[in-house]
Each structure stands twice: as structure tokens, then as C-alpha cells.
Amino acid sequence: MNDAVSIAAAVREGRVSAVDVTKAALAKIAARDHELNCFTAVITETALADAARIDREIAQGNNPGVLAGVPFAVKNLFDLAGLTTLAGSKINAENPPATQDATAIVKLKQAGAVLVGALNMDEYAYGFVTENSHYGATHNPHDLQRVAGGSSGGSAAAVAAGLVTLTLGSDTNGSIRVPAALCGVLGLKPTYGRLSRGGVALFSGSFDHIGPFARSVQDIATVFDVLQGEDNQDPVCTKLPPEPSLAQLNQDISGIRIAIAGDYFVKGTEAEALAAVAQVARALNITEYVTLPEANRARAAAFVITASEGANLHLEKLKSRPQDFDPATRDRFLAGALIPSSWYLQAQRFRRWYSDRIREVFQNVDIILAPTTPISAPLIGQQTMILDGEEILVRPHLGLFTQPLSFIGLPVLSVPIQRPNALPLGVQLIAAPYNEALILRVASFLESEGIISVKVLGGTASP
Secondary structure (H helix, E strand, C coil): CCCHHHHHHHHHCCCCCHHHHHHHHHHHHHHHHHHHCCEEEECHHHHHHHHHHHHHHHHCCCCCCCCCCCEEEEECCECCECCCCCCCCCCHHHCCCECCCCHHHHHHHHCCCEEEEEECCCHHHCCCCCEECCCEECEECCEEEEECCCCCHHHHHHHHCCCCCEEEEEECCCCCHHHHHHHCCEEEECCCCCECCCCECCCCCCCCEEEEEECCHHHHHHHHHHHECCCCCCCCCCCCCCCCCHHHCCCCCCCCCEEEECHHHHCCCCHHHHHHHHHHHHHHCCCCEECCCCHHHHHHHHHHHHHHHHHHHCHHHHHHCHHHCCHHHHHHHHHHHCCCHHHHHHHHHHHHHHHHHHHHHCCCCCEEEEECCCCCCCECCCCEEEECCEEEEHHHHCCCCCHHHHCCCCCEEEEEECCCCCCCCEEEEEECCCCHHHHHHHHHHHHHCCCECCCCCCCCCCC
16 A cells, blocks of 8 residues: 555554554554654654544544545644644754644545654745755655755655555655656645645745645545645635645646647756756657747746845744744845845746746646656765756756746646656646646546656555
8 A cells, every 4th residue: 555545544454453544553663763854843643643533533434535534744844733833843842842733734634634743844945855854854765865856845755665655745846746756756836825825934925835745646636635625724725716626637638738848958967967858758648849038037026025025924033033943044145134135026026027938838748757856866065066068056046947837836746757767757737727637637648658656665555
């Protein structure tokens, strides 16, 4: 049982107990997390009590939900009742524990999932590597000397290592998609405003999304379905009707217009990343390229806006406690605090223009393919990399192909490409806003064809 839907079915049918599934996950965490450093907190007693409650519900003839007994964990910027919300920060560790769960956690628990802990991340979600100076680096399960990506590195690595089947992360400039690609799992950044951020510590409010990591398209679709819905705790959470779950979808991709992102998305990347896109394109029998105009300016504007908004959010602590920040985070926030307001306003004006141009692109195409990252996972501590013969910084450039998409809130699924005897790489499936269903159909087809798959490392978290 490698996927959440199968585990939940086994629990509901009495083939395995929720307590046994949860114990297996906790044992796996205890055995392996010391070398991976995915978790910053494990809530053993609460998890076992929740699992026992689910078993009682089933014994009484009740259905506890589509995720009955499935262990999950969340990036430590989600509020968990009884735990302090760290957001990867030393400063936040001094805050009192949260008094209630974040909206997304409430919904997953209502669907029967069992929360087992909180996961490591870059401080205040500002980074692409999860090399946290306070809580240590999260290691990539495929090669412990390499980064897991970030800022949701703990979330991606925990799924890739089989510690849990589902996790939640957040994505501002690529913080779900980058670690999903580097760890070889699926990661969904939904349309901006589609899933509630209620009870989630924000980095840049006009960019931030939450989304799931999983090993199968069906699990991604199921969690997405569970998490949808209006929430007054998040003023941007939309009131759209829910998308159908994967059970109501099929793998028929006829009629879906698919193209490859050209120009910006084929420059400054290693050949193996382009080969991953070409592998998907061959499976879909497509050769057409499209251009996302001014994607390079979109990325530059994304830097300006997120740095400005993040710095403003933490300005008081930057003034009073600069020594208590991760140095890399502090320096980027300080730079953001110095950005002239005219730059910020111009970036926002460009954002509207760019959104209109991309809307025009989607009049002629439904799904666009692009690399998720320009390279596979770099080494922990690696500062630079060579792309197109030029030495550039690793940390900011891991988001080279993700930032122009989150800049205008497009839904994107990063899917892992089957690459025997090689580090994972991901390909982004990109759609117009609110078209997650199309993305899931294409991903399901690719999964059925064996193009995308997740290698579960070290076994599964189920008994």
C-alpha cells in the first residue's frame, strides 16, 4: 500500500487498523528521520489517540472519511493546536502554542487523516534548499549529501522517504514544486486563492498558496478535493464550486491542447531537464511550442514583490533582533526593506499586464509543459552552479522556472519523471486559473503510461 487512497480503503474495510498504520509511520520516522531531518515535531500520543478514534468509528459502522487512517504531516508554518508555529524561525519558537488547527488540517482530519507531526522548512519560507541554520538541513532521500529543495523540503522528503504518504507545504515562488522535483514526488500548487491559508504563517500574502505532496495523482486529486471550500479565515479563498475528484475523471486527453514552453524555459538549463520535458512531450505526441512573453521580467518582478512584502511583515523583528534570523534570510529581507516603493508599484502594474498576456496564450492552449528546475538536486552547502557556461548562485536560481508561474497564481503540478539510476527531475504541467481538473487528467494519463512514477525509498509507512 504505497498510496493514501489504498491505505484508507484498507482501514475502512477492516483489513488493517488505523492504529497499526499510524504505528508503522511513527516507527519509520523514528528509524530514519535522524538522517533525513524532515520533522521538527512528532506528536506520537495525539496521533495514536486520533487513530484509535477512527478505529472506534469503523467498529460502530461509521465511515470516517476518504482518508481514513492515513498518516500525514505538514510544513511547520501551519498552526497545529498545542504546538508553537515555528515557520522555520528561532524567534517564533518563543511564541505560545497555537490554540487551534489551521483550516487545511481541520479538513484533512475531518476526512479521517491522522496528523503525526510538523516538518522542516527554510526560515519564513524564504528559500529553495531547506538548509535551516536553526533546525538543520533536510537531506534528500535519494542522496543524503544533497538538498531536498525548499522551502517545503521536509514535506517533499518525508513523502519520498516513505515516512508518511501525504504532506502539506506552501508555495510562494516555487516552494512546493522545487522540492517535489528534487525529491521525485508529486507537488501541486493550485490556483491562487483556491485552498484556504487560514492558520498559515504567510511570507508574501499576494503570492502564497498551500498544496499537497503525494506519490500518486489519485492522492493529489483526493486531497485537493478535501481541501477545497470557502473559508472566512482567508480573505482570498474563493467561493467557486469544488472540482471533481479523480474518481470522476478519466485518462482521456483527447481534445486537450498541450504545448511546450519555449524561449525562456529552454534557456539556462541542463540538458537532462529539457530531456525530461521531451520525454513527456513524446508520450503526449506533441511538438508545438508556445512563448510566455516576458517571463524573465515576471521573475524579476516576483523577486521585487515577495522581498518587499516579506520584509514589511518582519520589519520590527529585523530592527530589534537581526542576530536571531538565519543570516541568508535576514540579508534578503533587509534588501527587500530597501526596495523603493516605486519599484514595488511598477512590479504590480507589470503583474497585471503579464496576467493579460498569459490569458491570451491560454486561448490557444490548455496545458503547457516546462521544466520544474534547471538542474537535479545540488549538494548541501553548494553555493554556485554552472548553467550555459556561466557560474550563478544555486539558491535563487532553483526557482528559475517556477517564479514566472506563481507570479500570477497559475495552477501547476510538478510531476516526477521516470529516470532509472539518476537523481529525480520534475516537469511542470501548467494550466489557466481554475483548470486543475485538466492538469490531473493529463497527469493521470502520464502515470498510466509509466512516464511519471514515484520511487518509494526504504519501504512504505504502512504495515
